[in-house]
Amino acid sequence: xxxxxxxxxxxxxxxxxxxxxxxxxxxxxxxxxxxxxxxxxxxxxxxxxxxxxxxxxxxxxxxxxxxxxxxxxxxxxxxxxxxxxxxxxxxxxxxxxxxxxxxxxxxxxxxxxxxxxxxxxxxxxxxxxxxxxxxxxxxxxxxxxxxxxxxxxxxxxxxxxxxxxxxxxxxxxxxxxxxxxxxxxxxxxxxxxxxxxxxxxxxxxxxxxxxxxxxxxxxxxxxxxxxxxxxxxxxxxxxxxxxxxxxxxxxxxxxxxxxxxxxxxxxxxxxxxxxxxxxxxxxxxxxxxxx
Ligand code: ADP
Numbered sequence: 001x002x003x004x005x006x007x008x009x010x011x012x013x014x015x016x017x018x019x020x021x022x023x024x025x026x027x028x029x030x031x032x033x034x035x036x037x038x039x040x041x042x043x044x045x046x047x048x049x050x051x052x053x054x055x056x057x058x059x060x061x062x063x064x065x066x067x068x069x070x071x072x073x074x075x076x077x078x079x080x081x082x083x084x085x086x087x088x089x090x091x092x093x094x095x096x097x098x099x100x101x102x103x104x105x106x107x108x109x110x111x112x113x114x115x116x117x118x119x120x121x122x123x124x125x126x127x128x129x130x131x132x133x134x135x136x137x138x139x140x141x142x143x144x145x146x147x148x149x150x151x152x153x154x155x156x157x158x159x160x161x162x163x164x165x166x167x168x169x170x171x172x173x174x175x176x177x178x179x180x181x182x183x184x185x186x187x188x189x190x191x192x193x194x195x196x197x198x199x200x201x202x203x204x205x206x207x208x209x210x211x212x213x214x215x216x217x218x219x220x221x222x223x224x225x226x227x228x229x230x231x232x233x234x235x236x237x238x239x240x241x242x243x244x245x246x247x248x249x250x251x252x253x254x255x256x257x258x259x260x261x262x263x264x265x266x267x268x269x270x271x272x273x274x275x276x277x278x279x280x281x282x283x284x285x286x287x288x289x290x291x
Contacts, residue, residue: 001078001155002064003030003186005050011058012045020045022210023059032182034197034218035190036283037207043190044084046207047160050188051081063156080154082145084161090134094125094144097133101148119147123177139170146177157187163196175199194280204279206286214286218279225277225285230264232271233257247288249281263289 005028012021021042037043048054050061052072061068063075089097095116102112120126123143128136133144142162149157159178163171179200181187189197197204204221206214214221229249234242235257242248242260246268250261261275262268263285277285 001184003155003184004028004062004064005156005186006062007050007059008061009059010046010049010056010061012042012049012054013057014045019210021049021056024207024212026205026212026215028186028188028203030182030184030186031202032178032187032189032197032200033203033205034201035188035205035207036192036194036197037190038192038287040209041192041207042210043192043207044160047081047083047158047188047190050156051079051083051158052076075156078152078155080149080152080157082142082149082157082159082162084164086142086145088133088136088141088144091132093130093132094120094136094147095129097144098148098151102151105151107151115151116147119150122150122181123147124173137170138165139167139173142166142170142174143177146181150181155185157181157185159187159189161191162189163191163193171196194283198279206283208287221282221286222277222279223282225263225282225289227274228263228265228285228289229261229275229277229281230268230272231259231261231275232269232273233259247284249284265289 007024007026010021010024011019014020024046035043049056052068052075055069066074068075098116099112102116107115120129123146125143163174166174175196178187178189191197201218204218205212233254233256239251239258246262246264248260248262252259263281
């Protein structure tokens, strides 16, 4: 299965000259791309363009060499998409719901039933296929969302902020599922939470204010923060001051006070000790610290 998605100077304008996506260039192959960025960065808009639900106002996207705006059906045939506002019909059970969507996608009969069973199995819902969706938890609904996105065994799987509203166990389960699904397809997962992609992403893209601020491996992003991560302990009363003066990545209560972790060009405090960077630090450094 050939997998090459190329974005060239992709831009999108909702009107009034406001660029929601601005000049994005990326070349993507098989693997999991974690698309990170704060709310409003332009992630959903970019995902809708890649899912052929919006046409770019500028630039071009090609799937295996074909312009997706001019020939959307080539991509749609191999696309799985879980939008941010995915809704299910509460009165249907998972099998009925997937059967409905399979029919919409042109899958029917025995082949559809076999495929639905395989997809339910894949997302760990094989035993719950006959229960009404109205009784499903948020995490189970999101897994139904993935199951419907997998119906056509997609070469490109796009999931937009899939962990919103999930509890920590469901979130972790979802992260494992995404890792399992990678294989020889391209999975693009957008989120504003770094830990959502920490385990699964083979590549990271970071967007802010419509622009692509980074695209590379997690290791490359982490390397940029080397020498800029610091830790020290402050009395609890000083936490607000530290937060106001520095980019705080984490704080941990200890018997001696609050252990703060900060990204900063140089030592932020006489007591600060250098720490080895992780993805969360690197993301904070890219967006708030690096100049
Ligand atoms: P993200 O997914 O990273 O949160 P979005 O793509 O949703 O970002 O939004 C990017 C920008 O586009 C934001 O400034 C947002 O307000 C704006 N935007 C998103 N959807 C619309 C819309 N339907 N009409 C006008 N502006 C929009």
